[in-house]
Amino acid sequence: MTETRWLSDDERTAWVRFTAVLELLPAALDLQLVTDEDLTHFEYFTLAMLSEAPGRILRTSALAARTNASLPRLSRVISRLESAGFVARSLCSEDRRATNVSLTEAGWAKVVAAAPGHVEAVRRFVIDALTAEQIEQLSVISAAMLKRLDPDSRMLASEA
Amino acid sequence: MTETRWLSDDERTAWVRFTAVLELLPAALDLQLVTDEDLTHFEYFTLAMLSEAPGRILRTSALAARTNASLPRLSRVISRLESAGFVARSLCSEDRRATNVSLTEAGWAKVVAAAPGHVEAVRRFVIDALTAEQIEQLSVISAAMLKRLDPDSRMLASEA
DNA sequence: AATCGATAGTTGCACCTACAAGCAATTGAT
DNA sequence: ATCAATTGCTTGTAGGTGCAACTATCGATT
Secondary structure (H helix, E strand, C coil): CCCCCCCCHHHHHHHHHHHHHHHHHHHHHHHHHHHHHCCCHHHHHHHHHHHHCHHHEEEHHHHHHHHCCCHHHHHHHHHHHHHCCCEEEEECCCCCCCEEEEECHHHHHHHHHHHHHHHHHHHHHCHHHCCHHHHHHHHHHHHHHHHHHCCCCCCCCCCC | CCCCCCCCHHHHHHHHHHHHHHHHHHHHHHHHHHHHHCCCHHHHHHHHHHHHCHHHEEEHHHHHHHHCCCHHHHHHHHHHHHHCCCEEEEECCCCCCCEEEEECHHHHHHHHHHHHHHHHHHHHHCHHHCCHHHHHHHHHHHHHHHHHHCCCCCCCCCCC
């Protein structure tokens, strides 16, 4: 094994701060959605991805790719959203193993209702805390990290 | 309610990318530690915080503050680390409600063994993906977000 | 010193997620 | 046409975390 390259003081400071953000920000966003809309961030994100899909319908595995969720996880989340009336499952005619998940009217209404509060939280904790220049920097920096974290950009791709 | 201020295109791009990082990075760091060291990132962080404390000992609530954990969560994590032999509980002489948690020799050895791999992962996914200038930008940006997320900087403070 | 409220920590219960096993449908090779 | 391997999704089981309830102790007041 080669010698460990420890972090410099500047690197360490940046990392400690960034780690704190990684810990606190998701919790803060979740809290807003759970208290205001009774949705976890992941549930909201799932509904949001569906709402942006053409026809507001997606196959389960396509939705899993967009939300970076495992199939088992997504399957249960869909079940919950289904019993809340926000999504509906239907069979896929092309491949009878597959299931399509579609956003119901109630689900669409839920996204529309929840979006402003969520965006407001994103502004409060992130966007409005930064200058336009810093937002651009964050964008570039995030892209650089994503190249390492997700080389195939499965997370961002709208499906080839 | 006032009119929603939606995100501009640039803001939205930055946010989508940053969200992906928020989702992928913790999972990537966890994966390295779990597979290589059989420790969750939170367990590692707990041991690391203890290892940096004077005398490698801390009261449970002080440790909870440093790790941003609820007492119930930390209590159970300590129980696990204790049965693994990495930490030990002892009674606090000054306040008999409190418990001190100390790092054992085995716990210290575990941190020492795990640190290089973890730092290497941090480098691989974050530090080495960025220029020195970008690391400085990330540091400043994180600080700005933390001011909103954690106004009292409980997370970073080494306890007043 | 007796008491009431706050604090330190643990535990019961419910929920969410991961991993692995399972079932059904599809694809590819013979 | 048939069988084996793969794919799409669901479910059984185990483990981690949050919230609320609980015990024990401390501190302040009377």
